[in-house]
Amino acid sequence: MKIKLGLVAIMLVFLSACANKQKLEQAESAxxxxxxxxxxxxxxxxxxxxxxxxxxxxxxxxxxxxxxxxxxxxxxxxxxxxxxxxxxxxVKNMLENWTRTTGTGEAQTYEANIANVSRQVxxxxxxxxxxxxxxxxxxxxxxxxxxxxDQGSLRNSIKTSLRNEDALWQQFQSQQALQALDREIDKMLDNR
Known part of the structure; x- marks a missing residue:
């Protein structure tokens, strides 16, 4: 009986250690x-x-x-x-890579040049x-x-409103409001 209890205790300690090790590994990976x-x-x-x-x-x-x-x-x-x-x-990229050796024997030299130019727009x-x-x-x-x-879903929602009369009316009203605002700003600037 004592042997069985001892084995159970050892197994519990072993399982507990494995669980803690797994938690530690997960924390380190995160x-x-x-x-x-x-x-x-x-x-x-x-x-x-x-x-x-x-x-x-x-x-x-x-x-x-x-x-x-x-x-x-x-x-x-x-x-x-x-x-x-x-x-x-x-992306426009240019990679220039060249090597050269000059001279002979003990006087031989080795040169290398690598140039990498990249432009992203x-x-x-x-x-x-x-x-x-x-x-x-x-x-x-x-x-x-x-x-x-996602821009694809935005494009789809924009396409559906392009032919919508309410959307066109709102767009017209927005343009009218902006023009009225521009006129008021011009008046204010002219009075200075």
Whole structure:
């Protein structure tokens, strides 16, 4: 009986150790996201995701004027730039690689040159990009997670409203309101 209880106790300890090891391995595989070495960041900083669309991270360092609005605008712009490149990017690349040896024997020299020039251009309209999350790093850098829904579904919803009479009427009213606003601004500027 004592032998059976001892075996059961050993097995329980062994199973408990295995479970703890598995939890530790899972935690290590999920690795904490770091902004800089030793500075933890939200997981979305390392792995930006947005269900049903695309996500990107934009950063902006604090500016000397302390203008938070400017900092947010820069961070949003950086994230949108990344979103546009995720959707479509034109890449031009040139790789130049050459090697040469000169001389003979002990006087022989070897030269190598590698030049890699790359240019990326994105031209994409982003409809409905939104800030999903915000984090301020310890150094004051504003970090934003920005997402945009799948552009294919947006295009379909736009196509369905293009022939809709209500949508056309709203568009006409918007144009009228903008023209009226322009006239009022012109009047104000003329009176100065």
């Amino acid at each position: 690795q904490a996201c770091e902004y800089q070495p030793g500075v933890k960041a939200p997981q979305w900083y390392c792995d930006p995701q947005y269900e049903g669309g695309l996500a990107a991270v934009g950063e902006a360092a604090p500016n000397p004027a302390g203008d938070n609005n400017m900092q947010r605008t820069v961070a949003m712009g950086n994230a949108r730039d990344d979103l546009a490149r995720q959707m479509e990017v034109e 994105a031209n994409q309209t982003l409809n409905g990009s939104n800030q999903l999350a915000r984090w301020v790093a310890p150094d004051g850098t504003l970090v934003l997670l920005v997402g945009v829904k």
